[in-house]
Amino acid sequence: MISLETLLYLIQGERVLLILKKRGLGKGLFNGVGGKVKPGETPEQAVVREAEEEIGVKPIQLSWRGLLEFWNLENGQVESIHYVHVYVSEKYVGEPRESDEAAPLWFEKGNIPYDRMWEDDRLWLPVVLDGKRVYGKFEFEDWKLRKWIVYLLQQTG
Numbered sequence: 597m598i599s600l601e602t603l604l605y606l607i608q609g610e611r612v613l614l615i616l617k618k619r620g621l622g623k624g625l626f627n628g629v630g631g632k633v634k635p636g637e638t639p640e641q642a643v644v645r646e647a648e649e650e651i652g653v654k655p656i657q658l659s660w661r662g663l664l665e666f667w668n669l670e671n672g673q674v675e676s677i678h679y680v681h682v683y684v685s686e687k688y689v690g691e692p693r694e695s696d697e698a699a700p701l702w703f704e705k706g707n708i709p710y711d712r713m714w715e716d717d718r719l720w721l722p723v724v725l726d727g728k729r730v731y732g733k734f735e736f737e738d739w740k741l742r743k744w745i746v747y748l749l750q751q752t753g
């Protein structure tokens with residue numbers, strides 16, 4: 597299975613909004629808002645929809661911060677590949693609220709709970725929170741991180 601997905605980090609000054617996922621892939625972990633892109637949607641449309649569904653806010657300015665590939669292997673075979681577009685937004689409408697899917701919580705940029713997040717996040721999220729763009733490829737075996745590569749992308753305006 598190959599799927600196209602999104603992640604969004606709302607930023608307010610030195611604080612970042614993370615969600616505690618209550619179900620689905622990554623349940624019990626903190627992450628950005630996001631999910632799968634549905635047929636007919638652009639990744640931007642999908643991430644706006646997910647923000648509305650998961651925490652009741654509408655981002656009004658998105659900044660693209662990179663592309664991540666997550667490959668999951670099971671018994672040496674590729675089980676799934678996830679292409680994830682990453683965005684940040686400093687402007688949105690509404691107040692973050694809890695839903696069936698997610699509980700939102702603000703964290704200081706210097707105090708992100710990496711020990712309660714996906715193993716790869718500490719390898720690329722600091723770069724994104726520093727205002728830069730990344731490409732990363734992460735290979736998991738049974739959802740344990742085995743190999744990775746992370747590139748800093750050049751800023752092209």
Ligand SMILES: Nc1[nH]c(=O)nc2c1ncn2[C@H]1C[C@H](O)[C@@H](COP(=O)(O)OP(=O)(O)OP(=O)(O)O)O1
Binds near residue numbers: 629
């Ligand atoms: N290794 C990883 N590190 C990370 O930070 N986020 C990851 C990740 N692997 C997947 N994700 C994120 C990307 C995307 O936002 C989300 C995908 O989760 P789901 O499949 O639960 O999405 P949906 O909310 O669309 O699910 P359903 O609608 O329930 O199918 O998980």
